[in-house]
Amino acid sequence: MNINRRNMIRASVKMAVAGTLGLQASRVMASPEDTAKALAAFAGDATPTAGTITLTAPEIAENGNTVPISISVDSPMTEDSYVESVTILAEDNPNPEVVTFHFTPASGVARASTRMRLAKTQNVIAVAKMNDGSVFTDTRNVKVTIGGCGG
Amino acid sequence: MHRVFEKTNVALTSLLLVAIVGTANAGGPVDEKLIIDGELEMITRTAAPEGHPLDEVISGWHYRTPETRALEADSFQNPGMLGVELGEEYWNKVEGTEGKSCASCHNDAASSMVGVGASYPKWHAPTSRPINVELQINQCRVNNMGAEEYAFDKSGQKPLTAYIKHQSYGKPVKLDLEEGDMKAWWEKGKELYYKRTGQLNLSCASCHEKNNGKYIRADHLSQGNVNGFPTYRLKQAGLISTHNRFRGCIRDTRAEFPKAFSDELMALELYVTWRGTGLSVETPGVRQ
Amino acid sequence: MMPNRCSAAGLALSVSVALAVVSGSAMSDGPVAPNDIKVENLEIANSVSGASGDAAEGRKVFANRKQGNCLACHANSEMSEQLFHGEVGPTLDGAGSRWTEGQLRTIVVNAKAVFTENTVMPGFYSLDVGADVRESLIGKTILTAQQVEDVVAYLTTLK
């Protein structure tokens, strides 16, 4: 059962990737198991669906040590309906976990920005968990530059 | 890339080629203005001074990605400002046998240091050579504070230099080449700028004069101006000094590199700073 | 003094390859020292290693950032799996049609012999280098003679 759930999550992540990136979704993920595990730990039994959350990341990161990213989730942010958390995963980093934001209705809007490390060109995945347990996801492929001088 | 996709009439083959090559298509500096916090407009492009090999002097800011440019345009988000604020603490720190800080003599840097960052290297008669802000700080520490010199890139050297230069934020770079032997040092610096070094046999000019605006792999070559130094480099996630950057570049040609503050690098700093004449001091700039 | 840039094993390999490959460019007893290379009509006619080049190996040397690092300056559609191709030099698409093998060899060995002193392209098998060469690299070339041949073999496939 557990395995089935993970497979489902992986499939849905790939679907979300396919939605935003078209053909590039077919590329092989270096650590899909780790990413799926991290995703399952965050999302529980829910199946993430594309939409509602928007991840903004550069198409090209000038240096992988400092990559600015932002997330924004459509939500009224009231006591009855708000975003609980958003996690960011980088599937080809040594560890996929990057950061998890926890919001409250006092946040007003579910928006946050930070700067992250990317070991190489890869997909960055944002996953939002709402207070009703539903889960949404968005993915961006970020190309990490290669310097000119070989040294 | 976006531009490419808009031109639907482009032949399929060239479209594919550009897609393969990635970023390495749109050469040249971006046509945008650097306005810090929407208030302070920086001079990032200006007519070159007489005797300059290029027509226009352009800040390295124009060669960076939109995200990196945005980091510098917001003085809060600019991580180099952490270094500048640390520099202010060093400005006020009492050190040495005389019981003084920089502030003891120079008071408020916001008024006493205006223009300093835009006019160094300067001729220093007592040592008969040009000195930069780092060496001026050391002169003060030894002669007026009774403190030890800062070692290269150590302790307060980078933050304090950044803090002092930041007091000229937006002021155009202008050196006085009339004093002392400045012209001879300028000539020496020019010679070094064109000197090809190392196993790769490259000079500063090979990349930054002949090929600025082009990509070397994913790296967009700038004119190599130093008006943003010490600058925050995303790569090292910290402030990087001018001489550190010079040494890094020379090392990459697979050459032995001169010592920081050596005659060679002081001459080079003088010459390269002059090449950026008219550009606003951007310290702390943000670069890749 | 001839710089010793071929390990005994490498030399043995070159020789055995030379023996195994009966046809191909003229064979000699081993690598030619950089300073002994003759350029005629922009061409270096014979293999500088004494052996034939291996295009597949050359492709690796071409991409390797510590070896040829050719992508730093040249775009190359044949290598589309690699992101970010430089644009300091011309694209190498069709290089194998534009130049003869002997000319390509000259360009890789010492581009100055073809493009004048002003070219920024390093000489990959030349001791005519810049000032203050890093001590550990004095008398050494960027690529070995065999790596040059491998890269040349690869370049000739770019039609």
Add this chain to the structure above:
Amino acid sequence: MAAKPRVKVPKKASAGYIITIKTLVTHKMESGQRKDKEGNVIPRKIINKFTCEFNGNVVFTCDIDPAVSANPYLEFSAKVMESGTFKFIWLDDDGTTIETTKDIEVS
């Protein structure tokens, strides 16, 4: 000597307004994945948690992993209904904290 944390909060706002808060602190964020010159792994030392409270109530928190860049930057929002004080806390792996506060006048 270390730089103080940088926090940007508007000094004034209207009740019910959603403000943007920006924070930046000096920290190496040693990932635990790098090696020193001798080849030994440099132990992990990062800011692992950040909390923003307003008048004692939690507004926003985050759990931070080593993939967040050195000198961590965080930007987020808060809806302000009354005047008061924001409190910001960064928690280091070694148990120490960096703390600062900002007041806002709400009318």
